[in-house]
Amino acid sequence: MAFPPITRSAHRFLDVDGVRVFYRESLPERDDAPVLLLLHGFPSGSHQFRRLIDALGARYRVIAPDYPGFGHTRAPDGFTYSFDRLADVTEAFADRLGLRRFVMYVFDFGAPVGFRLAERHPEWIAGLVVQNGNAYEAGLSDGARDFIALRPDQPDAEATVRSLLTPDGTRSQYETGVADPSAIDPDSWTLDQHFLDLPGRREAQVALAFDYHSNVERYPAWQAWLRKHTPQALITWGANDPFFPAPGARAYLADLPDAELHLFDTGHFALETHLPEIAPLIADFLDRTWR
Template sequence: MTLLADTSPISVPARTVHRYVEVDGVEVFYRESLPERADAPVLLLLHGFPSASHQFRRLIDNLGRHYRLIAPDYPGFGHTRAPEHFTYSFDRLAHVVEGFTERLGLTRYAMYLFDFGAPVGFRLALRHPERVTGLVVQNGNAYLEGLSDTARDFIALTPETPGAESTILGLFTLAATRAQYEGGTTDPALVAPEGWLLDQHFLDQPGRKEAQLALAYDYKSNLAAYPAWQTWLRQHRPPTLITWGTGDPFFTESGARAYLRRDHPSPLLGSRRRPHPRRHRPAQPPHGGGLRTCRLPRLDWTLPVAPADFTGSRSGRLRVRPGGWPGGPGWASARRAPSRGVRGGG
């Protein structure tokens, strides 16, 4: 038997460490890549509900050799351990993440804001605008027009609303968690089950459902903060990449376009035309790509994204040459190429 040598390059995953650091009595768990360069740009990965830093594990594998990727678990999520009487609110989550960045000595970083990561990250940006080198926003809402009717009804719930607690607790079941991953996807077979099973494992830990219940009631504090976030965007105009799943039942595509229309006309916007699950996207990009982009007026632009091949939808395929994240040493240029029939999924 003759064996033919495969001369294609082999991508070696990044070395990643998994550690805890104490912040005001909270044992914060985090993942951190060990890049090849000591001065590699820093990207702070802020996860969504109901997940934790593990949702970024494949992103870290793929990019962590060239960038210092750091992903903490918030209190009430993942492996992070909070005191029994910790008060769960978005202000408190941001306070802990702020302390976390200071314990690690982070003075300049871009932020990946996904879902719950937006209210945490924008609070950090308001407190330390000088530290933020850029943003990647994925279904991270900052505008009232980005809220669906379902989201508005959910956010309006209070502890005094009849049936509110049972409605919210219904989100913390295995069926609901699985739906976060598979809902709207064209082929659920492409979605690995480990994501929702691990999320559910943490949701079922003692005290976790109570923590999530408190955060659900507190979500309306984010709506009150939207004007401050929008003012920050107008004043600072950080390099920004916005990508959005149009099948999101809570945060609609209008929220993505509001960034461009109202406060930050220069970022790049990408969205998927077909419905797809928004929760698992950062954690499990398919081989060869993962973000789907809409057709933009111009097909040649500068992208603040990491080295990868992103599979386009009807607009064809976007091949991205090595560059850098916002605030990094380089940028990636992208051009539309003919579609090769590769379909995204996860």
């Protein structure tokens, strides 16, 4: 019996505008393999895509960077943590790697980073895979709205943000809405917490939390971009996400009526529990979109 190909991967750093960006990249057998750029969420990093890279990387060039303030990436002292700056670094990273056409996977924080990138370079975007990456007010839970409304000058606002950066807060983001928590590898939230506990990381996350309102303010522009460019889109969504519930997935269909939508009975980190269902959908989408 023929053994299926096993993904070969590289783990590298790239200096981008003073930021030492860490990234994972699969090494597919074909030089002209379709390219998939994976943009991670909070409080994670590119490591959240390890299993997906293993599943797809033998056939596709899969690239996953860590943003400044996340994972193994190292930003210089005085770096300004905002979503505009995360997008600046991601844009420069893609440019340095020579990425001129790719399918973009956006998850959580990856959506505001990715849609900024798409606005700047619509010619780069061959298609979209959206997984619990919100761009509509309909996709904000009451808890998410309360969180986004926090401002630095409000009493206890910073303490509220920091409460999410604890081991219990990190673990809850993985387990909330999941029918069988035993399906989730505890290394996921443990590694997230390790990076959150590094010097300066909590301050970076607090700054990004207080900047999140800038994303909601850009929702109309991103929706207009979707209507104008009508990218092919695959939407895979954990329907029990406590931050970005299922209406956020369905909202995309107003601007992309031909998008393919799949809702799964799981929480925020849908790949943790439903990789066997989601990976084949992405592979099929890559094949169709790249042609």
